[in-house]
Every structure is written in structure tokens, then in C-alpha cells.
Amino acid sequence: MDIGVLGSVEAWHDGVRLPVGPPMQRCVLAVLALRAGDGVPVDRLAEVLWGEDPPGDARGLIHNYVSRLRKALRPAGVDIARRPPGYALDVDPDRVDVHRFRDLVSRAHRAGSDETAARALTEGLSLWRGEPLAGTTGAEALDRLRTGLAEEQLVASEKRAEVVLRLGRQQEILGELVELSAEHPLREKLVSLTMLALYSCGRQAEALGRYDETRRVLAEQLGLDPGDELRRTHERILRAETTPAAEPESRRRPNSLPFDVPGFVGRQPELERLVTGARAGRTIMISAIDGMAGVGKTALAVHAARRLAPRYPDAQLFVDLHGFTPDRDPVEPAAALDALLRSLGVPADRIPAGLDQRVLVWRTEMADREALLVLDNAVDADQVRHLIPGAPGCLVLVTSRRRMPALNGAVPLSLDVLSEAEATALFTGIVGERATSAPEEVARLVEVCGRLPLAVRIAATRLQHRPRWTVADLVDRMRTERTRLPGPDADHDIAVAFALSYRYLKADQQRTFRLLGAHPGTDFDPPAVAALTGTPVSDTRDVLELLVDHHLLEQPATGRYTFHDLLRHHALALVATDPERPTAVHRLLDYYLHVTTRATDLLQPGRRQLDPPVTHVPDHVPDLRDNKSAMSWYATENRNLLAAIRHAGRHGFDEHLVLLPRNVGHYLVINHHVEDLMAIQEPAAEAAHRLGDLAAESRSVYHLALTNYMSCRYRTGLGHAARCLAMARELGDESGESWTLGVMGLLHYRLGDLVEALDEHRTAMGIQQRLGDDRGQAICTANAGRTELVLGNAVGARPLLEEALALSRKIGDVNEEASNLTTLGTVHSGLGDPDTAIRYLSAGLELAREAGNADYTVRGLVELADGLRRAGRASDARDQARQALHLLGHGRSPDHLAEAHNAMGAICLSEGDETAAADHHRQALDLAQRIEYRLEHAHALNGISAATGDAEYRARALAHYEAMGIPGARPVG
Structure with missing residues (x-):
């Protein structure tokens, strides 16, 4: 049947x-x-x-x-x-x-x-x-069922169009797309696919005309501009950047491979093994390259990866695991997965906190990708095992100083030193005629270098920069240097090359190389090095390039420099006895404090100003002009900044340990780096206590309270907030008291103490009004408005949110403007004005995306979904809720995840799908119970009751609403 x-x-x-x-x-x-x-x-x-x-x-x-x-x-x-x-x-x-x-x-x-x-x-x-x-x-209800089914058909049609376009069969799908986009002129995904199909069939003018028509209709009917994807498609067609088989930009195809080694020589048998293995089949391939320090493991892996990259078009990723990096702990697998997922474009809120959950998301993201992954400098198999993708079609190259028999499925490849012929060819390729005319001396030199590629390159470069030397002169000097250095081990031959190369650098070059050993981060740019050395940035750039020329530094990307591990070790040994080291580190920390202050002022306009105690004012800083440039700088320097904070803690720079987290913390909040927040805020509070600076300690404890709020540890957060409030009042710090009351209001809101939360927000708002702090007033007023809204007073919430919006625009805070637009949209939903609501909600979401604020983007999606549902646009609401759930993924941000599941449950219920509705509300209930988010707990109970007809759930929900002070029967969602 x-x-x-x-x-x-x-x-x-x-x-x-x-x-x-x-x-x-x-x-x-x-x-x-x-x-x-x-x-x-x-x-x-x-x-x-x-x-x-x-x-x-x-x-x-x-x-x-x-x-x-x-x-x-x-x-x-x-x-x-x-x-x-x-x-x-x-x-x-x-x-x-x-x-x-x-x-x-x-x-x-x-x-x-x-x-x-x-x-x-x-x-x-x-x-x-x-x-x-x-x-x-x-x-x-029957109409809602019909609409839901039609939406499923439409989504499947869009997906089919995507894959058929990628297969280059645009003619097959064009007619269907034209018809569908005519039936659904406001569905931007369909319009984007239709434009791509038209362009791929040689009909560029029609494709561009379709965009213009859609933009007009969106403006007239919804008061909106085209979204990101549609604009990107339009721009690609204008620039002729798309091809007949173009894929809509639905996911990133990153390439983070370092530059290839210039003049790569030798290793042909090993290279052929790697290339042949990669071509052997569709199963996942893992090659584990091991060998002593300086033997050329990374060079071989990167050279092979560059050669094989066309076979793995979806991603080519490189991660330095710092297994043997001096003065650095090996990268934890969870941290490596965080970096890998972000490189794939996975939003911060979708990256879970736990290692097992991150592994699940990583393998899901990689499931249908043909990708190449280089895991460099691994300490052991345990560090690597969690990073291996689970699907076929991927190649993983692992390098380590140790063999990895415990890495299941890996093909081992052990590197020895170069053969005499390979070492000679490497040396001759750099030096040229002077080498070819003295073959016996070259043979002696490569033996002095132990036939290690790094040592041979450095020696050859030394000769290249000494035009009057002969190969024999270089051999004599290296032999002399050898007698000065103790130790017969394998690293000894490289140390000889290092010492000789360093000896013949000019004084400013020696100083820069030596002081770079004091840099706590993984890589550096010219302004940071200029601060470290106290030299003009133009001179610093010249020195860095010369050090690259001498193979004493590597350049993994334009404008970024780093050490080979052995050279870092050598620089550390040199700087260890340098009396300038503490001053150099102080200059570097002052530089980071100066720039992070500027960057965070751009991310948080109008914030409470504190003049950082910068002793050494840098003469050159990055050109940071707006929110976007500040976010970009933070994204590049984040790991270095965290390393600098740890370094400040280890070496007694307590003032920097207190102040840097205040700046860096805001970027971490926006990008939801909760673990990093906890790691820097607790030491900051301890340092402030050691300094006896009660004001600084109060600010650090405030940030601890806020961090616990973000990580959904509400009761712990309240403990920190109470401590902070007592300190602020002891200091007579009204501003600090206000901000602390604000975070207490957020914590009480989540715990369901809504009346108390409103009182705290209104008290904080009054203080900020009296102080004339526009930023503080904007945030406190917005929080009071949100709480009034939840308590059922949409009429009272509206003027508060409008005032907050005006203030956030006055100070130019796009993040808070986005948040206020979103909440005002929800207010208008509650007032029964769906058209105005959706305009505000859409504008808030768009602005959050532009600002790169992952937290507000997810909240915007959830509230827009709810607003669309209330407006009777269930299929559009489902789209937004799906996006929110997709961004949130597994385990991270349980507060937002509970909100998203409750929103989706209400949408399913409006479409007549009680089973799905109950499932979403039950997931929300589990999350809300776990973190004590009482409001979403009540919404989930109410939703389950509506979906199942179980009156007990309804009674429990009403009891929660009554306890929170929410009047009347609460509607689902």
C-alpha cells in the first residue's frame, strides 16, 4: 500500500x-x-x-x-x-x-x-x-501544514539547484529556477541561484536585471536592502569572478599553508611516497613524518602540500602544534580544534566548549570536504588523534621529532639527514659559481653542517652575503666555531651554523634577533618588533627582511615573521643573559596595552576611560579606524595577546596583567572565547589584589562576574558581583557601582528574579544619568527596557529602548545599536505591529552581522524568527530559527541554544507539527534546567504543554511565571 x-x-x-x-x-x-x-x-x-x-x-x-x-x-x-x-x-x-x-x-x-x-x-x-x-x-491549521510542506519542497529545490550548478549543469536547472524565483520574488536564496544560472548560461544582463528588480521589491514591500549572499552574488557577476560551475558562497574554502621553501632540493623518494599515497584512493590518508630537529620535516610537508593542493580543493589547513617549541606549552587538542573550526568559518557560538563535542563538530564540518591538513610539530599521537577528520577524501600530514606508532592508520616516513649529493645541490643552488668551482671544500662544508638542511641553508646564505670569502674560508670559520661550542649531539651541527651566522650579523641585526627571543608569542609583525627593540618601524622592517634572507627568521605570511623552533631556542639562550631583556619586554607590553586600548575604544565607543600607565609610548601603531579594522587586528593578534598576558603574570608585570585583560576581554566576549576569558580574568584580579589597588581589583572582579554570566554560571557570577559591589561602594565609585548593579541585573534575570533585576537596572540607569555617561546610560536603559518587556509591559519598554537606541547611535556603538534594534522589534511584536517589528528585527540582525558580533547575531536570528512567526510567516520564521540552531551547533552557549529551541518549537506548533514542537521544547527544557535559566525553563514547559496537551506542564509553567512576576497566561514562544 x-x-x-x-x-x-x-x-x-x-x-x-x-x-x-x-x-x-x-x-x-x-x-x-x-x-x-x-x-x-x-x-x-x-x-x-x-x-x-x-x-x-x-x-x-x-x-x-x-x-x-x-x-x-x-x-x-x-x-x-x-x-x-x-x-x-x-x-x-x-x-x-x-x-x-x-x-x-x-x-x-x-x-x-x-x-x-x-x-x-x-x-x-x-x-x-x-x-x-x-x-x-x-x-x-491545515493551511499551516500545507505551508510547511511547501517550504520543505522549496528548500530541497534550492539545495538541488546548488549541487546541479556545482556540477556545471546550469541548463538543466535554469527553467525551474526562473519559475520558482518568479513565484517567490522575495526569497533571496532563489534569486541568487537564478542569477548564477543565468550568468552561467551567458545571460549576464538578465542576471543583473534580476538583482535590480529584487532590490526594488524588497525596498518597496519590506523596507529592506538585499542580504549578504545576494549582494555577494551580484558583486561576483559584476567582477566576472564566477564561472559556469560556480558554487554559491555557502562555506569557506580556506588556505592557511605557509609559503613554500624557495629552491626546495632533494627528498624525491620521500616526496614521491607522499604524492603516490595521496593518489592511491578515496580513503583518508595519514602520513606521519618524523626526524631530528632541523632535518626538514616541515619543509617537506609544506612542499608536498603545495604540490597536492589542487587535489584537495575544499580546504588546505596548517596548524603549528608547538610540540617542541621553546618556552611554549604544546597546543591542547581542544585549542587546536577551536582554531581549525574558526578557519573553516564556523562561528564562535557554534564551537562547543568540550573536546568531545568539538571533535564531533570538526568531523561533521569535514564530512563532505576534500581537504588537506598539515599538523606540524606534534608532540605525540595523543595530541594529533582528535584532529584527524573522520571522512574519506582527506589527506593529513603530521610532522614530529618522535615516531608515532600509536597513531592508527598512519603511514610512517622517517627523514634522515640529506645525502651528500642533496646537501651539495642545496648549497650550490644558493651560492652559485663559488661552490661549483670548489667541490671538495663544499663536500667538507656540508659534512660540518651535518647535512642538515637548515644548517646548510644558513651556511650558504652566510657565504652569499660575504662575497670576498671562499668556501674554504667558511669551512675554517665553522670549524673554529665548532671547537667553541660544547656537545656532540645532532643539534650541535646546527648550533655551529647559528653561532657563525649570528656572529657576522651587524650589531643592530644581532640585537633584534636576540631580543626576539623575549617575544612571548608565536609570530610578530614590524610594529610589535619595533616596540620590543625601541627602534623606528621602517628600520625594523629592513632588519626583519635581512634576517629572513639569512634564514634566521621565517615568513609564513606577508608581514608576519616567526622562528624555526631551533632558532627560537638559540635566541632564548642569547637573550637569557641580556640585561636589556626586562626593558624590552616592558616596551612590548606597553605597546600591546596602547594598541588594545585604541582597538577596544573602537569596539566599545564611549566606554569608561582609564589612562593606561604606558611608560614607553610606541612611535608606530597599526592604523585602526573603525570596528572592522579593530576586529581584524584582534583576530590576527589574539594568540599573541593571550601569550603576553601569561608572560606578564610569570614575570611580575602586574599592572599589565590587570589592564590587558580589561581590553582584550571585550574582543573575547564578542567572539565567545569563554575559556580564554576565565583564564585571564582570574589572574588579573589576583594581580590587582597583590598591587593593593582596590579600584583595579574591583574592575577585575566585575569582569569575573560578567565572564561567569557569559559561561552560564549565574550563581558564581552573583558571588563575584556582590564582592565587586561592596568594593565599589567602599571606594565611593558610583560608576563602578552602576556597572556592577547592571551585571547583577543580568544574573538575576537569568535566575528568574525579574522584579529584582528590574530594580537593579533602574537603579543603575539613574546613576548613569546623574553621571552623564552616555554608554553606561544606553546599556542600563536597554536592560531595563528588556526586563519591562518580559514582565509584560511592552508599552513601558518602548520608550526605554528608543532612548537606548538613540544613545547608542550618538556614541557610535554599532554592537549596542544592533542589540537595541532587535529588542525594539520584539517590543513592536508585543504591541501588535508586525511590519514595524520585522523592520527593526531585520535591521538589528544585519547590523550585528556587519559588526562581526556572534552573540548578537544569534540572538537576532532567534528574535526575528519569533517575530516572523507572530506575523504569520512560519516558513520564513523557520529559516531564521534553523540558521540560529546551525550557528549554535553542539553544546556551546546553552542559554542561546535553549532560546533557539523554544523559538523553533513555537514555529513547529504553529505549523501543526506537535511532535517536532515537543521535541524542541524538551531540548530547551533540558538546557534551561541545567543552567538555571528560569524564563526559558518556563517557556519550555509551556511549549510542551501546548504540543502534548499535558496540563501538568502548563501548571508548572504558570507557577514559574507567577513566581517571576509575569502576569496572565503566557503565550507559547
Whole structure:
């Protein structure tokens, strides 16, 4: 037997259509088929048939419809079972077209290739025979079911269009896209795909015309501009950057491989093994390259990766795991996964906190990618194991000084020193004629270098920069240097080359190389090095380039410099006895304090100003002009800044340990680096206490309270806030008191103490008004408005949010402006003005995205989804909620995840899908209970009650609402 709802509602048995009755009876069959095998409550059937005004004998009518359907389906051996509080259609879901369709769509998303995905989607879409649920009659709930099914078809059509375009078969899909985008002119995804298809078919003018028309319609009907994806497509077509097989920009294809080694020589057998292995098949390939320090492991891995990159088009990633980096701890697997996921474009809020959850997200992201991954400088197999993608089609190259027999599936490749011929070729390729004319001396020199590539390169470069020397002169000097250095080990040969190369540098070059050993970070740029050395940045650039020329520094990317581990060790040994080291470190920390103050002022305009105690004012700093440039600088320097904070703690720079986290912390908040926040704020508070600076300690404890709020540890946060409030009052610091009351209000809000939260926000607001602090007043006023809104006072919330919006615009704080626009949209939803609500909500979301604020972007998506649902636009609401859930992923931000699940549950309920609604609300309940987020706990209980008809959940929800001071019956969502 087969049942169809993707078109007219019908049933067939052995090719014969069964008589399933008139429209309302067909409606009963459709609702039962949509939940095949599961019980459907009688009340739900009545709602779909008659809405809120069922006839008095509704249950009897439903019983009659079911009886007739049983009789009609009996020849096929199918029954409708009585399953209190309703009925269940006992049929295999695979016999119902909608369930087959959903299974095929799911297969497409799991497919390992576009060809397979296209076949599955084509097969699934072929099941559609017209408008879903045709031939049925019912109430508004039936229309919602029909709309939801049509949305599923549309999403699948978009996905099929994407993969077919990637396969270069644009002609196949163009007609369908033109028709669909004409039916749905405000659906930007469809318009973007249609533009790509038109352009790929040589119809550029039509593609651009389609964009202009869509922009006009969006402006006229919604007052909106085109979104990011549509604008990007338009720009690509204008610049002719897309091709017939162009993929819509749905995910990043990053390449973080370092520059290839110039003049790479030798290693042909090893290189051939790597290349041949990569070509051998579609299973995941892991090659573990081991060997002594300086033997050329990284050089071989990067050279092979560059050669193989075209075979792995989806991503080429490089991570230095610092397994043997002097003065650095090896990178923890969780931290490495955080960096890898961010490089793939995974938003901060979607990266979970725990290692196991990060592994899951990483392997999910890599599941259908053909990617190449270089894991450099690993300490052991345990550090690497969690970073291996789980799907075929990937190549992983691992380098380490140790062999890794415990790394399952890895093909080992041990590197020895270069052969004499390879070492000679490397040396000769750099030096040129002077080497070819003295083959015996070259042979002696490469032996002095131990035939280690790094030592040979440095020696050759030394000779290249000494035009009057002969090869024999260089050999003599290296032999002399050798007698000065102790130790017969393998590193000794490299140390000889280092010492000789360093000896013949000019004094300013020696000083720069030596002081770089005091830099705590992983890499550095000219302004930071200029600060470290106290020299003009133009001179610093010249010195850095000369050190690169001498192979004493590496340049992994334009404008960025770093050490080989052995050279870092050498620089550390040199700077250890340099009396200038403490002053140099002080200059560097002052530089970071100066620049982070400027960058954070741009991210937090109007913030409370504190003049940093900078002893050494840098003469050159990065050109930071706006939110975007500040975010970009922080993204590049974040690891170095965290290392500088740790270094300040280890070496007694307590003032910097207190002040740097205040600046850096704001960037970490925006990007949801909660673990890093906790790691820097606690030492900052301890340092302030050691300094006896109560004001600094108060600020640090405030940031601890805020960090605990972010990490959903609300009761711990309240403890810190209470301590901070006492210190602020002891100091007579009204501003500090106000900010602390604000964070206490946030914490009490989450714990459900809404009346107390409102009182704290209003008290804080009054203080800030009296002090004339526009930023503080904007934030406190906005928080008071949000709390009024939740307490049911939308009318009172509106002027507060409008005032907060005006203040945030006055000081130019785009982050708070985005937040206030979003909340004002929710206010207008509560006031029954959906059009105005959606304008505000859309504008807030757009601004949060532009600012790069992951936290506000997710909140914007959730609130826009709820606003669209309230406006009766369930399919659009579902799109936004799905995006929020996708961004949040697994485990990270349980507060926002609870909000998103409750929003999606309300949307599912509005579409008549009680099972999905209950599932989302139960997930929200679990999250909210775990973190004591009482408001979302109550919403989840209320949603479960609405989805299941269980009055106990409703009673529990009402008890929570009453305890929080929320009046009346709370609507779902």
C-alpha cells in the first residue's frame, strides 16, 4: 500500500486507487499519514478540521471518518488503531511519500559527492505531484501544514539547484529556477541561484536585471536592502569572478599553508611516497613524518602540500602544534580544534566548549570536504588523534621529532639527514659559481653542517652575503666555531651554523634577533618588533627582511615573521643573559596595552576611560579606524595577546596583567572565547589584589562576574558581583557601582528574579544619568527596557529602548545599536505591529552581522524568527530559527541554544507539527534546567504543554511565571 500527501491525498493498493472519501475524511487520513505509526490526539484532528470552533459532535464525526477510512484501507491490510488520546495509522512510514521524501533529502545532506546528492534530491522531488494536501478541507491549521510542506519542497529545490550548478549543469536547472524565483520574488536564496544560472548560461544582463528588480521589491514591500549572499552574488557577476560551475558562497574554502621553501632540493623518494599515497584512493590518508630537529620535516610537508593542493580543493589547513617549541606549552587538542573550526568559518557560538563535542563538530564540518591538513610539530599521537577528520577524501600530514606508532592508520616516513649529493645541490643552488668551482671544500662544508638542511641553508646564505670569502674560508670559520661550542649531539651541527651566522650579523641585526627571543608569542609583525627593540618601524622592517634572507627568521605570511623552533631556542639562550631583556619586554607590553586600548575604544565607543600607565609610548601603531579594522587586528593578534598576558603574570608585570585583560576581554566576549576569558580574568584580579589597588581589583572582579554570566554560571557570577559591589561602594565609585548593579541585573534575570533585576537596572540607569555617561546610560536603559518587556509591559519598554537606541547611535556603538534594534522589534511584536517589528528585527540582525558580533547575531536570528512567526510567516520564521540552531551547533552557549529551541518549537506548533514542537521544547527544557535559566525553563514547559496537551506542564509553567512576576497566561514562544 502507498499513501500520498505530496499532491492530492490518495491511497493505492496493487496499483488501484482506494476510495478514501470526501475532503474532510481525506484530511483525517492526511494528518494520520503525516504522523504514520504515531498516535494523533482527537483534539488535534478537530483543530485541523474545524479550528477553534468545532461542532458539538466533533468527536462523533471524527469517529465516523476513521471508521470509513478503516473500511477503505482494509483491502490493503492497513488499520487505524485506537491509541488514546486519539488514533494512529499503522503503516510503515516508508509507504507514505512525505516520509520517503524526507529520507531522500537527509541522504542528500549526508552524501559524499554532489552527484550522489543530486540524484537523491531529484528522486525526492519527483515524489511531488502538485500542491500538498490537495483535495482536503479543513481550518487554518491545515493551511499551516500545507505551508510547511511547501517550504520543505522549496528548500530541497534550492539545495538541488546548488549541487546541479556545482556540477556545471546550469541548463538543466535554469527553467525551474526562473519559475520558482518568479513565484517567490522575495526569497533571496532563489534569486541568487537564478542569477548564477543565468550568468552561467551567458545571460549576464538578465542576471543583473534580476538583482535590480529584487532590490526594488524588497525596498518597496519590506523596507529592506538585499542580504549578504545576494549582494555577494551580484558583486561576483559584476567582477566576472564566477564561472559556469560556480558554487554559491555557502562555506569557506580556506588556505592557511605557509609559503613554500624557495629552491626546495632533494627528498624525491620521500616526496614521491607522499604524492603516490595521496593518489592511491578515496580513503583518508595519514602520513606521519618524523626526524631530528632541523632535518626538514616541515619543509617537506609544506612542499608536498603545495604540490597536492589542487587535489584537495575544499580546504588546505596548517596548524603549528608547538610540540617542541621553546618556552611554549604544546597546543591542547581542544585549542587546536577551536582554531581549525574558526578557519573553516564556523562561528564562535557554534564551537562547543568540550573536546568531545568539538571533535564531533570538526568531523561533521569535514564530512563532505576534500581537504588537506598539515599538523606540524606534534608532540605525540595523543595530541594529533582528535584532529584527524573522520571522512574519506582527506589527506593529513603530521610532522614530529618522535615516531608515532600509536597513531592508527598512519603511514610512517622517517627523514634522515640529506645525502651528500642533496646537501651539495642545496648549497650550490644558493651560492652559485663559488661552490661549483670548489667541490671538495663544499663536500667538507656540508659534512660540518651535518647535512642538515637548515644548517646548510644558513651556511650558504652566510657565504652569499660575504662575497670576498671562499668556501674554504667558511669551512675554517665553522670549524673554529665548532671547537667553541660544547656537545656532540645532532643539534650541535646546527648550533655551529647559528653561532657563525649570528656572529657576522651587524650589531643592530644581532640585537633584534636576540631580543626576539623575549617575544612571548608565536609570530610578530614590524610594529610589535619595533616596540620590543625601541627602534623606528621602517628600520625594523629592513632588519626583519635581512634576517629572513639569512634564514634566521621565517615568513609564513606577508608581514608576519616567526622562528624555526631551533632558532627560537638559540635566541632564548642569547637573550637569557641580556640585561636589556626586562626593558624590552616592558616596551612590548606597553605597546600591546596602547594598541588594545585604541582597538577596544573602537569596539566599545564611549566606554569608561582609564589612562593606561604606558611608560614607553610606541612611535608606530597599526592604523585602526573603525570596528572592522579593530576586529581584524584582534583576530590576527589574539594568540599573541593571550601569550603576553601569561608572560606578564610569570614575570611580575602586574599592572599589565590587570589592564590587558580589561581590553582584550571585550574582543573575547564578542567572539565567545569563554575559556580564554576565565583564564585571564582570574589572574588579573589576583594581580590587582597583590598591587593593593582596590579600584583595579574591583574592575577585575566585575569582569569575573560578567565572564561567569557569559559561561552560564549565574550563581558564581552573583558571588563575584556582590564582592565587586561592596568594593565599589567602599571606594565611593558610583560608576563602578552602576556597572556592577547592571551585571547583577543580568544574573538575576537569568535566575528568574525579574522584579529584582528590574530594580537593579533602574537603579543603575539613574546613576548613569546623574553621571552623564552616555554608554553606561544606553546599556542600563536597554536592560531595563528588556526586563519591562518580559514582565509584560511592552508599552513601558518602548520608550526605554528608543532612548537606548538613540544613545547608542550618538556614541557610535554599532554592537549596542544592533542589540537595541532587535529588542525594539520584539517590543513592536508585543504591541501588535508586525511590519514595524520585522523592520527593526531585520535591521538589528544585519547590523550585528556587519559588526562581526556572534552573540548578537544569534540572538537576532532567534528574535526575528519569533517575530516572523507572530506575523504569520512560519516558513520564513523557520529559516531564521534553523540558521540560529546551525550557528549554535553542539553544546556551546546553552542559554542561546535553549532560546533557539523554544523559538523553533513555537514555529513547529504553529505549523501543526506537535511532535517536532515537543521535541524542541524538551531540548530547551533540558538546557534551561541545567543552567538555571528560569524564563526559558518556563517557556519550555509551556511549549510542551501546548504540543502534548499535558496540563501538568502548563501548571508548572504558570507557577514559574507567577513566581517571576509575569502576569496572565503566557503565550507559547
